[in-house]
Amino acid sequence: xxxxNIGQVCAFTLVxxxxxxxxxxxxxxxxxxxxxxxxxxxxxxxxxxxTYRPEPGYAGSDRFDVTIEPNxxxxxxxxNVQNP
Numbered sequence: 001x002x003x004x005n006i007g008q009v010c011a012f013t014l015v016x017x018x019x020x021x022x023x024x025x026x027x028x029x030x031x032x033x034x035x036x037x038x039x040x041x042x043x044x045x046x047x048x049x050x051t052y053r054p055e056p057g058y059a060g061s062d063r064f065d066v067t068i069e070p071n072x073x074x075x076x077x078x079x080n081v082q083n084p
Contacts (some may be wrong), residue, residue: 002080005058011051013042015055023048023068030065037064044054052081054081 003010022045028037035054042049048068062079 001052001077003052003054003080004031004084005054005056005083006084007056009051009053011049014050019046020047023070023071025069026050027067027069028064029067029074032062032064034058034060034062034081035079036062037066039066039068039075050077052077052079054079059083 001010001012008082023041024045026039026041026048026073031037032052035052037050037052041051059081062081063076065074065076067074
């Protein structure tokens with residue numbers, strides 16, 4: 001994802017309309033080196049929302065890792081932070 005570093009949070013939601021089960025947890029398992037990331041369950045565990053806020057003044061690449069339970073579904077989220 002690409003974000004502009006204007007001091008705000010970038011958020012997106014993972015949605016799978018064919019999902020047959022509920023998520024039990026969403027965890028940031030490796031934090032970004034140049035920003036903060038959070039993962040949260042929404043819609044009663046049917047969706048996961050991820051947010052990322054870059055450090056003030058930072059521009060460049062970053063990434064964070066997320067694990068979704070059950071079944072330890074892991075993913076790396078790559079972020080390109082641009083100057084405002």
